[in-house]
Amino acid sequence: MSNPLRSLLEEPRPPDPPVRVWRDWVLLAGVTVVGVLEGVLREDLPLRGLSVALALGLAPLLLWRRTHPLAVVATAFGVTAVVDIVLVASGAPALDMNTMVYLLVLPYSLFRWGSGREAVAGLAIILVPATLSLVVSWTGVADAIGGVAVLLSAFALGWAVRSEHGARERRLEQVKSEERALLARELHDTVAHHVSAIAVQAQAGQALAPTSPSSPLEALAVIEEEASRTLAEMRAMVRVLRNEAPVDYAPQPGVADLGRLAGASPAGPRVDVSVSGDLAALPAAIDAAVFRIAQEAVTNALRHARNATLIDVRVAGDQSTVSLVVRDDGDPGAADPGDEAGFGLTGMAERALLLGGACRAGPCPGRGWAVSATLPRQVSA
Template structure:
């Protein structure tokens, strides 16, 4: 089963965000005003009062088209079908309200937000008044084909937008998953380091226990510290690991390797790296995260910052946190959409969140783009 079809059948329909709700209210206002103006100004409008009442009365259904697409389709097209039947039975002329074109948004919404069963049921509901309208107001084959094409286009557009949105969501989830797996591998290396230290000090303590009890006590203290760190990072690894991926045992780069980024582009913008002196003895997971986020931010700037001459990388820290800021001086307002919506930013944000920190990316007030991240100095358990 294809991914778009699966998403259609599973019916993942979240509540509409506030911005979309505001747009629906604005759309309702436009439809209402248009219906009233058409009723007042259009001289050849048949059944003026009924036409305006029907167009304006059904317009509030637009507010529920995202959350209850089948209900609004059934209500709108059911009412229009009943009205058409009554008009046919009484010999009255058919309604011809231009404003009623907004009803095409409802079939679109059905395939955009409805489940598979709702789409099938709504399609049957829509066909009844559509066929009735063709029969009652028949004007030729060309007009009939055009009307059917418009209706089918509304369904197809809803399906296409749903598929595109689903592909985008799957891409974001994949980026997050890949970042989690990479972080789990790095945590694996850190845990292996701590366990090795525990084993070495345990052996040393056992060898010195008989001749130097104080040395054995020192070894036990080191083992206690290493065991606590191992437990915290094991919990973090279990929390972020999603699947069984092979561990990468290569040494992970860290803050000490940030100078590599200054050689990232010999022909592009200059990359300057500034690291404060109070970043010694960082946990390996935090150390690697700072490098990975800075690396991704610099890569994004090299790809997307237009007319940039400088990429500034600054890392500082205090007793509890590590801060990273990567800023470029590219043209203001000239941001590639891939920069703002790319999966690389999703990965940076996900990595920071998993380690108990935060990461933000966006345009600077003057010019350029900035990525800022704040991470704790210790991995949360």
Template sequence: MTSPVRALWRSPAPTPPPPRRVWRDWVLVGVLPPLVLLEATLRPEVPWRWGWAIVLVALVPTLLWRRTRPFTMLAVAFGVGTLVSVVVGGDPQLVTTAYFLVLVYSVLRWGNGRAMLGGAALVLAGTLAPLLLESPSPVDLVGGLAVVVTTGSLGLAFRWRAGARARELERMRLLEREELARELHDTVAHHVSAIAIQAQAGAAVAAQHPDAATEALRVIEGEASRTLDEMRAMVRVLRRSDAPELAPVPGLDDLGRLTSSPAGGPAVTVELDGDTASVPPAIGAAVFRIAQEAVTNSRRHAHGATRVEVRVRVDGDGVRLDVRDDGEAVVSARPGFGLTGMAERAALLGGRCEAGPCDGGWTVTAELPRAGWPR
């Protein structure tokens, strides 16, 4: 088998799996037998009309399993129909035989690769079988093939559309998970890091300076309370569609919150330059989260750092953020979730974010051009 045929042969059934039965199935099973008998009564000129009517009525229940056993039901219907055609020496001329097309549709819509290829071969053989018994006109032959091909094309089209929709839903779920992971890392991890730093500082000075240890405990209590508040805010966002309107989004004006350094930690200064009021909320929130993560990394990993400088400049090109500390320069650093999250935030807005050692410390630079700003 060639590669495309082999790939189709091994392709699985579509996901999500189809429903076993719905109300439409019972409507079809209930309506078709009376229609078959009515047509057989009204068309006395059809050869073997009552024999065909009995066969068609007997095959109607195959519609109930057309989703779960599409190829089997198609094989039963076409096999019995072809066998009866050979015995009576002609095709069924009842219009109600058209319900076989529902089985053709089901094979291409719900079957796996083997079912689709086998069903196509079976339908083709059943369509061309009359050539062995009689010589149909080219118009009838082409018309029959066109109807079958159109029905199969509809099955493939709906199959492709359902698959595309499922892939889009999965993509949206992944994006939501990534966004939630970034928010957890940028908010909760920030406060947890501050708690860890305070706990280490309190343990170091507890013996000689009990008052300093008590102050560290107060800071830990405050950071823990803020962590719980932000966790509750995230839960509200996940549970209620109107929660984003109730929860304020941090922006450039909130960068001053980063200057509250833990005892013994590096001092943080924030400098804003330019028309910060013109920055959209989404851009301001991204800049705040990137700066927050950069400051947290400096507090945790910059050995010997005494200060962290945060500079934001807004001009005609966009926003530029620079976060620099004076700790020991690191030759290399393995990208973690924080660095990855900062880069992703900048990339989503058409910008870039880079981090690395500099002269006398570590620097994080983010640029968000106006071309990537939401309008």
């Protein structure tokens, strides 16, 4: 067996899409209207009643083409093959209803949503009525080649869309994994800091015990607090760590470093940074996340906010949460980041979610684009 065929057969079926989507209902309504109009208005339509009944009777299969592509293909092309055989055997004219062209959506759906084995089985099923149709309705080599090309185009389009969708899903998962790994490295830095503090306090307590009886108790209180923080950070780190890459021990930027983002560039909008509220003693993971999300949002705005003059970064803290809003004043609809920056949005949302918060992005009322994030002051264990 050739490698391409083996790969196709072994390929698993992608996750099931929603049972029905509004586009399928619109497609069904359009096919129904066109079929009725052709049945009423077309004067040279052979076997008018049977043609209209077959076209409209098979049309509801479009609603299941995403979840049961092989069953839909087998039903539609099996019925048409049986009808063609009966008509040929009885000497009746072949069906020639233009509305039936919607059946080309089914081969597309087979290769778009079916598994590899379903695609091979469905291809074999489709070849029977397709070959029979060529024989019964032979109009020349050129028409035969054109018909085969159209059918193959439906297969190829379904396969291409499936491959593109799969590549994007894999890229999104890669971005999420990279964000988890980066967050885990930052959490590692925090744990190392806490463990160092515990060691220092323990040494200090031992050294001062002979001269100050209360020193060990004070040291134990600090050690208890540091140990509790360390335990929470370690649990979070274990939850998000996804690879075994070497840990980067470089200090991580935080809220205090947001001023790096401020300023005006020669060819871009000015970046203003405003920090308010209680932002003292933030956990390192939250502190770093605020900077990372703000940095990514500013980068996206600089790249995609058309005709923007200002990017406003506002960070505020209270007793329980830290909020971040990055807003630009670019042209309406012009700051949509598209696929490439969309991966950055995925990373920001993943980082916020892993820390127990949320991150959203979308157009502002009037003009511009905004990224808003809310993070808890404490890392959830």
